[in-house]
Each structure stands twice: as structure tokens, then as C-alpha cells.
Amino acid sequence: MTTFYLSSEMEQSVWMICLFFSLILDVFLFLASPDRGGSRRCRLLNAGVFIALLILLCIAGDAFDKKADGLPINPLLPFPMWSLWCIADMVGTLLLGQTAVLIHRKGRTLSHNSVKQTIDMLPNAICYFTPSGEFKLCNLQMHRLFHILAQSDLQHFDELRQALTECDKKSGVVRLPDEEQTYLFPDGKAWRYSQTEITVPDGTVYTEAIFSDVTELYEKGLRLKEQTEQLKKFSRDLKILSDNVLTLTKETEVLSAKTKLHDQMGAGIIAMRQILQQEQVSQEAADSLLLFQKAIRTIKNDNEYPQERGELAEFLRDASTIGVKVEMAGELPKQEEIYRIFVIAMRECLTNGVRHADATALYVTARQDGNNISLRITNNGKPPESVIVPRGGLLNLHRHVTNLGGTMEIQWSPAFTLIIVMPVEKEAAE
Known part of the structure; x- marks a missing residue:
């Protein structure tokens, strides 16, 4: 051995x-x-x-x-x-x-190094601070952002808070005023800061500080603001065009009324000539004389009508000019946009009532109920023969009403009735 x-x-x-x-x-x-x-x-x-x-x-x-x-x-x-x-x-x-x-x-067990390597791969900046403020775990992204903020290395939670407070003075980082805790860095990226407290099983409370990359959201917000400004400009242009259309419509209606008045006066003069040439007076000539008298009264009233200013005063004067009596109950709203829509509605009903129903009176009722105000318009003319489909002025009126959040209803039986309900602002309602 x-x-x-x-x-x-x-x-x-x-x-x-x-x-x-x-x-x-x-x-x-x-x-x-x-x-x-x-x-x-x-x-x-x-x-x-x-x-x-x-x-x-x-x-x-x-x-x-x-x-x-x-x-x-x-x-x-x-x-x-x-x-x-x-x-x-x-x-x-x-x-x-x-x-x-x-x-x-x-490869299957977690260690301190594996956790550190994992959070270093995160796109967001993250850091955990102990109750005393010392940093416990911090990834590379947080170190990079803090170095841009303060030109130093992160050691304490108070340093981070101070850097966020003084970022506009010491660095090229800008805090966005319209965004919550969002900072724009010199490279053009936007980061949103947030912090929460985390309690571990042993009762220790750690502070978690996170910077989230919201660059894409920030850029979309800028584009949205730009588009909003463009839409506002388009809205102003459309309002100007709409006002021009309303002015043109009003002038067209006045011209139509004057043309009708001219025709009535011409028919009356022809009837007077026939009466002077003939011994007998026909029924047609008598009717023409009545229209002639009505036209004369209209011209007289128009000349004597006080020159009031305002859309409602102009509407009442135009109604009197064409011989239509307007009976109003209630008060129109003080809110300018709704007031204009109500006057437009009355003018449209006046034109259609005279043209299609031979109306001589217009009945207008305005009533306020809570945060809503309604306008009801009818006339003494012939009732419609079928359902009324909004066209022309009524269609334009419906567009104005819906743009302000209101509703419009047209009833054709037993008589023509236009009902508009509009929401009013709280201050105007009071």
C-alpha cells in the first residue's frame, strides 16, 4: 500500500x-x-x-x-x-x-445588481429615497435628468426639490405653466414629475420620485391648441358671413315688402281710373281700393314711426310697414346671442306668415323657466296644409339655435307654431 x-x-x-x-x-x-x-x-x-x-x-x-x-x-x-x-x-x-x-x-434569481440593471433599462427616470432623504435606488435616467437640472450628482431628496423649484434660474429647463408638474428640457423633451410614498412590509416609508416622458402628449397638445385657434378664426369668419347673410335676407325681405306695397298702390291707381271712367264699381276694383288705402296707411305709419335703434325696433317698424300687427308677451332675454336669434325667428315668421298665410297679426310669447327661456310664435293666417320642412331662412335659423345648444320645433296643425327653447347663462337667468 x-x-x-x-x-x-x-x-x-x-x-x-x-x-x-x-x-x-x-x-x-x-x-x-x-x-x-x-x-x-x-x-x-x-x-x-x-x-x-x-x-x-x-x-x-x-x-x-x-x-x-x-x-x-x-x-x-x-x-x-x-x-x-x-x-x-x-x-x-x-x-x-x-x-x-x-x-x-x-438567470432565475434576483439580486441587487439585477434590480439595478432592470430599472436602468426603464425609459422613465425613477428614484427611491429613505425616510431621511438619502437616495436608496436610482436609475441612470434620473441621474442624467438631475445633472441637467442642477449640474451636480443627486444625493438627497431635498436637492431634487430645490432643483425643481429653481430650474428656470439655473438651467435651460422650463416649467410649463399650463401643465401640472411638467418640465421642458433643452433637448425638447417634456417630462412630468410625480412622487408617492411607498410603505414596505417592515413599516419603512420610502419616497418614490418619477419623471415620465410626456413629449408626445405635449406635442399633440401644442398641435391641438394650434388647431383650436384656427377653428376659432374659422368660427369668427363664419359668424361674419352669417351676419352678412342675415343682413342680405333682411334687405331682401324689405325689398319684397316694398315691391308688394308698390303693386298694391299700382292696382289701386288703376282701380280709381276705372271708377272714374265707368259708372259702375266692380268687386275687383273695390278690393284694389282697399289695398290702396292699406298701402297709404302703411306709408303714413312708416313716416311717423320714431327712428328707434335696435333689432327689435327695426323688426316692429318693418312689421308695421307691411301692415302686420305684432302682439308680444313676456320679455326677451338679455343675453345678446339668444336675443338676436329670437329677433331673427320673429322676422322669419313675419315674412313666411305674410307670404304663405296672408297673416295680418303675429303673436309672440317669451317665457323663462329656470335656466331655459322659450319663444313661441304663431299668427292669424291660414294654417299649413302639410308638414313644414325647414328650408332657406328656417334652416338657417335652426342652425343658429343648435349651435348655441337650443332646440327648435315647428308645428303645422292646427295652426303654424314655432317653438324655440334656449339655455341661458346663470348670471343672465338671475
Whole structure:
């Protein structure tokens, strides 16, 4: 049986080299294993193996040196060489197995470094602060943004708050006044800041500070504001066009009334001529004379009518000019836009009543009910023969009403009735 002392120097050297590499691998496993849970037992095992290998290697090395120098050797390793090789094989197999397990678990276990690497990959800037204000965990994006804000490294939560307060003075970062906690950085990106408190299971409260990239949302908001301004301009232009259309419609209606008045006067003059030339008066001539008298009264009233200003006064004067009596009940609203719509509605009903129903009287009722005000218009003319489809002036009136959030209803039976309901502003209602 060959012991370590009787074996060759080559075999002794190879065996000690194997022990040395096993010792190095054991140290690596001890340092690489995480200090938690079941891994603690492995670390204790590695520590025990390390001590045993170190003692064994020291004894073998001492014996190897003494043998080389020809000195007497204390037989501390009286074991056969094959048993020492078995020990080396068992230790090597154990350590290699641990190495394989460690490599296999490396991608499946979380460590401080893996968490740090993960948050560094986030597009948002994030940082966690301890109750005392010291930062606990912070990703690269937060460090980059803070360096732009304060031209220094982030160490404390108070530094971050101070940098956000003084960003307009010290850096090219601008706080957007119309956005909540949103900052525009020199590179054109917009970041929205938020902070929350997080309580961990042990009761410690950490502060989470986050910068979220809202550049796309900010740019869309700018485009939306630009489009809104364009729409406002278009709305103003449309209002001017609408007012021009209303003015043209009014002038057309007045011209139509004057033309009708002119025709009545012409028919009356012709009737007077026929009466003077003939001894008998026909019914047609008598009717023409009545229309002639009506036209004369209309001209007289128009000349005597006081020159009041205002849309309602002009409407009443125009109605009197064409011989239509207007009876009004209630007060028109003070809100200018609704007031104009009501006058437009009365004028449209006046024109249609005279043209289609031979009306001589117009009945207008305005009534306020809470936050709504209604206008009801009817006449004493002939009732419509069928359902009225809004066209021309009525269609334009309906568009004005709906643009202000109101409703318009046209009743044709038993008599023509126009009903408009408009919401009024709270101050105007009071």
C-alpha cells in the first residue's frame, strides 16, 4: 500500500495542484453564492471544505518540502494514495456540481445588481429615497435628468426639490405653466414629475420620485391648441358671413315688402281710373281700393314711426310697414346671442306668415323657466296644409339655435307654431 510519503514526486505534485484548484473554486463559490435562504447552508459547506482543503494542502506541502530537503517527515498523512485521490475527486465533483447549479440559477434569481440593471433599462427616470432623504435606488435616467437640472450628482431628496423649484434660474429647463408638474428640457423633451410614498412590509416609508416622458402628449397638445385657434378664426369668419347673410335676407325681405306695397298702390291707381271712367264699381276694383288705402296707411305709419335703434325696433317698424300687427308677451332675454336669434325667428315668421298665410297679426310669447327661456310664435293666417320642412331662412335659423345648444320645433296643425327653447347663462337667468 503506497502512502503519500512513499509516492513519487510527480504524483504528489499533481494531487496538490488538484487540491489547490479545488481550493480556488471553493473560494469563488463562497463569494458568488447569495447570503439568503438555502444558500446559507451552501456557504457554510464551502467554508468547511475550504478549511479542510487548506489544512490538507498545508500538511502535504510541508511534507513535500521536507522530503525534497532530505529532512525527517512526521507521518501526518498515513492514508493510502488512492484514498487521497478519492477525497480530491469527491471534493472536485461537489464543487463542480455547485458551480453548475449556481450558473443555472443565475438567470432565475434576483439580486441587487439585477434590480439595478432592470430599472436602468426603464425609459422613465425613477428614484427611491429613505425616510431621511438619502437616495436608496436610482436609475441612470434620473441621474442624467438631475445633472441637467442642477449640474451636480443627486444625493438627497431635498436637492431634487430645490432643483425643481429653481430650474428656470439655473438651467435651460422650463416649467410649463399650463401643465401640472411638467418640465421642458433643452433637448425638447417634456417630462412630468410625480412622487408617492411607498410603505414596505417592515413599516419603512420610502419616497418614490418619477419623471415620465410626456413629449408626445405635449406635442399633440401644442398641435391641438394650434388647431383650436384656427377653428376659432374659422368660427369668427363664419359668424361674419352669417351676419352678412342675415343682413342680405333682411334687405331682401324689405325689398319684397316694398315691391308688394308698390303693386298694391299700382292696382289701386288703376282701380280709381276705372271708377272714374265707368259708372259702375266692380268687386275687383273695390278690393284694389282697399289695398290702396292699406298701402297709404302703411306709408303714413312708416313716416311717423320714431327712428328707434335696435333689432327689435327695426323688426316692429318693418312689421308695421307691411301692415302686420305684432302682439308680444313676456320679455326677451338679455343675453345678446339668444336675443338676436329670437329677433331673427320673429322676422322669419313675419315674412313666411305674410307670404304663405296672408297673416295680418303675429303673436309672440317669451317665457323663462329656470335656466331655459322659450319663444313661441304663431299668427292669424291660414294654417299649413302639410308638414313644414325647414328650408332657406328656417334652416338657417335652426342652425343658429343648435349651435348655441337650443332646440327648435315647428308645428303645422292646427295652426303654424314655432317653438324655440334656449339655455341661458346663470348670471343672465338671475
